Every structure is written in structure tokens, then in C-alpha cells.
Amino acid sequence: MLDPDARLMLKFKEGDVSSFEKLVKKYKENVVNIIYQFIGDRDEAEDLAIEVFLRVYQAGKRYKAKAKFATWLYKITTNLCLNEVRERTKLRTISLSKCISGKEGKEEELIDEIADPSPLPQQILEEKEKNALVRKTIDSLPAKQRIAIILRVYEGLSYKEISKILGCSIKSVERRLYWARTNLKKRLSPYLIDGKYDGGF
């Protein structure tokens, strides 16, 4: 049976713009938050979310209700996030190589950037800083692990839904989430033991 959101999208395909507006209203917060958790910048998250809905609008005429609308929408969102990361990595590589070839005695800057001089988790205990630490820890995950954990934790999607969005097997999703949570646990463990989350499972 067709899900109600896919039905709205089909109505939009037939020219009903108000259906598109309903979908934007319903999903804008989810899309903004997936992107925000992925790239960690509020303004950029909103700009990219607008780009996601622009693509939905442009794809309206070709839309075919093959899967749940949310799966299709999140697929567009994650593809955009992964592309953004690729672009950033490219830019970062270029700026690093420029710095190396610059010969202006900026070696210290370069070493600082690579060594990441941010304080260790043990030193960040203030509540205000806790979010920044979690944010930084999420950012440190490889892109594929990061997107999988964001879809699982913040959107509450099942492994099957995540596998459809990321175009991989359920086993692969399980592996990515295992490594993501293990990595996060390692980095956050000092806080987990001493912090307010020691109530137990």
C-alpha cells in the first residue's frame, strides 16, 4: 500500500503545489537535523536542507512511488551530505598542500592542525562543553559510520530502512553502527563513567 507522503508527492506531480508545501512542513526539521548532526554547522545545515527540497521539487515530474517517501527523501539528504564531505576533503587537501609548498615557516600551524590540540575528554566536564564534545566526537567518525548512526539515533530508523537509504546490506549497517558506537564509547568513556549518564542500563 502507498504511504500517505508518497501519495502527496504524486499529487504534487499532477500539479498540486500545496502537497509539496505539506511535505516541506512535515520533514524540514528532520532534514535540517540530519544535516546538522552530520556537518555540525547550523547555517550550512539550513542551506543544504533547502537544496534537498529544491531537488525534491525538481524531481517532482519524474517521481515514481517505488519506496516510502521518507526513504527517498533521506537518500537525497545523505547523498548531499556525503558529497559535501567529499568536497570539503578536496578543499582541505588543496589548502594543506598550499601550506606545505608556501615555505613561509608555517610548519607549526600545520602541525597544530594535524595534531588537533583540543582538550582531552577528561578535561571537558562542564555541561556547556559536553555538547561540543559529543559534537566533535560525532564529527570524528568516518562519514559512513556517522551517517548510519545519525539515521539510527536521531531519526529512529530501522537497520532495513537505513540499508535502503545508504544502498548497502543490513549486515553492513550493523557493522557500521557497531564500529560507530564502539568508537564513540571509547572517546566518551571518561565522561560516561563520571557523568550523569551512569545510571546504568
Add this chain to the structure above:
Amino acid sequence: MKCKKIRKKLVAYLDGELEKKQRLLIEEHLLRCAECKKEVDLLSKTLYLLKDQQRLKPSEDFEANLWEKIYSKERQVLPHFLRRRAYLILPAAVAAALIIGVVIGNLLGKVISFQNVNLEEEYLSSIGLDNFQDLPPGSLPDVYFSLANQQR
């Protein structure tokens, strides 16, 4: 099951993604293995810490910005003089197609009817109606009567 195998399944266990049989095996193991129990507690707390992260509210002008972007993209694909009148393009195209259809149909009709007239004339001349006269020209009775008339 050994601890190493159990630990690889703990995340899926916490996410409720295991089958009943595997779930029961893990629960049984956790009751008697303090190390694995500690591991599952830490993983669970990590999850709470992540969930505690601030959730953003999109700005109030999100939709307005989206529509502005949609319109600017649509304007980019249209020639300058049409950009302000994009809503007229479809009706204008339909009207133009109708007019062209009528004109072409009319011309085709004329050509076909002209060809029909020519064919009719050709057909009539080919069958030669003179052949159906009482005394066809050049025939034996025609020669006989013309000679008889001359003798009178």
C-alpha cells in the same frame, strides 16, 4: 557464545534488531558475565549522551528561502523576456499548436482535393466517352454512313 562474539552483537541487541533466539542468548550471557554487562551499560549510556544532543528548529523563513531558490532556478532556465511571464508559457504553447494544426490541416485538405480533380479529368479522358456514341468515329458504320451521305 564467547564474549568476543557477544560484544559484536551488543549494539544490534540494544537497537532491538536481533532475532528472539540471539536476544535470549545475549540476555543469558549478560546475567553471568560482568565484563560484557559493563560493556553494554557503556554502550547504552553513549546512546543517551547522543540523544541528549540539541535538536535544531528550522528558521522561520525556511520556506520563504526555499521558494526564493526555486523561483531563481526556474528563472535561470527561461529567456529574459519570458522570466516575468512564465505562467503564460503553457497556454501560449497550446494555442500556437492549435493554430499550426488548423493551418496545416487546411493546406493538406486543399492539396488533396486539387489532386482529386486532376485524377477525375484524367480518368474521363482515358475511358474516352466518344467511344460510347451511336457511331464511334472511325468505325465501319461511321465510314459507311459518311460515304452514303456524300453520294446524296
